[in-house]
Amino acid sequence: MKKTFFIWVSMLVLAVxxxxxxxxxxxxxxxxxxxxxxxTTSLYETDLLKAVETEFEAKYPIDLNFISVxxxxxxxxxxxxxxxxxxxxxxxxxxxxxxxxxGINRKIIAYNFFAIVGPETDPAKIQGMTTLQALSRIxxxxxxxxxxxxxxxxxSGTHAKEKSLWKDAGFNLTTLSKESWYINSxxxxxxxxxxxxxFSAYTLADMGTYLKYQKDxxxxxxxxxxxxxxxxxxxxxxxxxxTLHPNVNFGGAMTFIKFLISDKGQQIxxxxxxxxxxxxLFYPAVHLxxxxxxxxxxxxxxxxxxxxxxxxxxxxxxxxxxxxx
Amino acid sequence: MHPAxxxxxxxxxxxxxxxxxxxxxxxxxxxxxxxLISSSATMLSVLxxxxxxxxxxxxxxxxxxxxxxxxxxxLGIPTVALGLVLYLFFSNAGxxxxxxxxxxxxxxxxxQAILITPITVSFITSAIESVDPEIKxxxxxxxxxxxxxxxxxxxxxxxxxxxxxxASFNRAIAELGVVLMVGGNIAGLTSVLTTTIxxxxxxxxxxxxxxxxxxxxxxxxxxxxxxxxxQRRRT
Numbered sequence: 001m002k003k004t005f006f007i008w009v010s011m012l013v014l015a016v017x018x019x020x021x022x023x024x025x026x027x028x029x030x031x032x033x034x035x036x037x038x039x040t041t042s043l044y045e046t047d048l049l050k051a052v053e054t055e056f057e058a059k060y061p062i063d064l065n066f067i068s069v070x071x072x073x074x075x076x077x078x079x080x081x082x083x084x085x086x087x088x089x090x091x092x093x094x095x096x097x098x099x100x101x102x103g104i105n106r107k108i109i110a111y112n113f114f115a116i117v118g119p120e121t122d123p124a125k126i127q128g129m130t131t132l133q134a135l136s137r138i139x140x141x142x143x144x145x146x147x148x149x150x151x152x153x154x155x156s157g158t159h160a161k162e163k164s165l166w167k168d169a170g171f172n173l174t175t176l177s178k179e180s181w182y183i184n185s186x187x188x189x190x191x192x193x194x195x196x197x198x199f200s201a202y203t204l205a206d207m208g209t210y211l212k213y214q215k216d217x218x219x220x221x222x223x224x225x226x227x228x229x230x231x232x233x234x235x236x237x238x239x240x241x242x243t244l245h246p247n248v249n250f251g252g253a254m255t256f257i258k259f260l261i262s263d264k265g266q267q268i269x270x271x272x273x274x275x276x277x278x279x280x281l282f283y284p285a286v287h288l289x290x291x292x293x294x295x296x297x298x299x300x301x302x303x304x305x306x307x308x309x310x311x312x313x314x315x316x317x318x319x320x321x322x323x324x325x
Numbered sequence: 326m327h328p329a330x331x332x333x334x335x336x337x338x339x340x341x342x343x344x345x346x347x348x349x350x351x352x353x354x355x356x357x358x359x360x361l362i363s364s365s366a367t368m369l370s371v372l373x374x375x376x377x378x379x380x381x382x383x384x385x386x387x388x389x390x391x392x393x394x395x396x397x398x399x400l401g402i403p404t405v406a407l408g409l410v411l412y413l414f415f416s417n418a419g420x421x422x423x424x425x426x427x428x429x430x431x432x433x434x435x436x437q438a439i440l441i442t443p444i445t446v447s448f449i450t451s452a453i454e455s456v457d458p459e460i461k462x463x464x465x466x467x468x469x470x471x472x473x474x475x476x477x478x479x480x481x482x483x484x485x486x487x488x489x490x491x492a493s494f495n496r497a498i499a500e501l502g503v504v505l506m507v508g509g510n511i512a513g514l515t516s517v518l519t520t521t522i523x524x525x526x527x528x529x530x531x532x533x534x535x536x537x538x539x540x541x542x543x544x545x546x547x548x549x550x551x552x553x554x555x556q557r558r559r560t
Contacts, residue, residue, distance in 0.1 A: 050512075
């Protein structure tokens with residue numbers, strides 16, 4: 001009795017271990033080399049990266065694994081060595097990431113604009129104003145109880161932009177965020193837009209996500225302030241330093257960055273969304289910066305997203321000199 | 326722009342049924358992955374939970390109440406809290422980062438197994454305790470050894486054990502926090518029913534979300550109902 005009991009138990013234990021191991025094997029990533037990319041939500045939730053992935057994986061034997069988070073968390077992931085590459089849009093945070101030693105070989109890949117969006121009725125009457133005027137006006141109306149503001153509140157790139165705009169408009173964010181009309185969303189761009197729509201409030205949105213959600217009929221918000229220099233939104237790709245995290249796939253990361261800035265990669269960015277949304281959601285930045293095709297915008301990008309006159313100071317580069325000529 | 330809520334739900338429901346019955350590859354893939362991951366997690370939790378529960382339910386020793394209390398307290402552990410702790414462990418900067426399990430099904434299986442262990446242990450322990458203690462004595466008077474008597478008790482508590490396993494699986498397949506934080510919701514690799522529902526709702530793909538939610542409900546209720554039927558036939 002005792003003997004058969006133990007035989008049964010050990011057989012069961014083996015069966016469990018075998019089936020768990022089998023499942024793990026069955027579900028594992030493909031045999032291809034794996035590249036983990038922590039990305040800002042705007043690039044992922046608009047499905048731009050899906051379009052990029054299809055083209056990239058057809059050309060290279062690399063499996064792209066996107067983790068969609070805000071810029072703040074993406075940088076945090078990279079600093080822990082949990083991502084091989086990040087796609088982000090907050091120059092100040094990116095500089096910190098480079099000087100901290102984790103980020104190397106930064107390349108600006110695309111840009112678009114942020115916009116202040118709000119209800120069609122525009123209770124604060126901000127349409128056509130400059131960004132900073134509009135923000136002051138929103139605060140004024142909100143304090144009278146006729147308007148509301150929804151903030152991302154998640155340390156994302158858009159949130160960083162919003163904070164710097166409030167500062168430029170002369171407000172103290174710590175005090176503002178305690179007022180009852182200031183709603184902290186604490187979620188990604190899409191979710192924040194839906195909350196803004198629900199509360200008939202105003203928010204700062206990147207045009208890519210706004211256009212997708214608006215055309216898909218998920219929100220009925222209207223663009224009220226757009227296109228100013230202070231609303232510029234610049235996306236970059238930054239690789240993770242292999243000296244700091246020996247396990248990261250640096251070669252794969254550089255292959256992906258080179259693909260993004262290649263003519264093919266830039267074309268995908270340029271045309272993505274034209275069929276579905278009638279206009280592009282993002283604009284390619286590589287050619288623009290190199291050839292100065294639109295001097296005004298190129299100058300804006302240089303002032304906003306360059307460090308010491310370059311997109312990546314030489315001390316934060318490693319090999320791949322062709323990226324920067 | 327804003328359809329009446331009722332219409333949206335009905336439309337979503339119809340399109341969802343269409344997605345399910347047309348065997349949409351994404352829907353099938355995500356459902357299969359969910360079932361495989363959660364059943365593996367359940368097996369693991371039974372593997373280490375059953376012996377623990379047997380000791381807690383059959384033996385009387387000092388510290389038994391503390392141990393039982395611990396598993397009871399962990400029953401309602403918030404999934405995001407556990408997810409965060411596990412992320413820090415699996416992270417490359419963490420103690421077991423060298424295994425490179427972060428953002429893989431392996432991490433998700435282990436995470437869910439840990440999450441449901443308190444359910445497995447607590448429920449099986451109570452099932453064993455609810456068996457009439459005289460059965461053990463009776464078995465012994467009939468000449469059974471200590472081990473044989475314990476097996477007799479375990480056999481008597483079988484329906485409670487099955488219920489514990491079902492409840493564990495249901496908690497595993499329905500949770501979001503752990504799989505999202507250690508799996509990362511990578512399309513084609515670690516996206517499961519719950520993480521996809523969260524993401525697709527956010528992206529506005531309501532039909533896909535409803536389809537996946539229906540599948541999740543079907544899996545959970547089909548399992549519970551069939552267990553129920555089997556048990557009724559046996560008694």
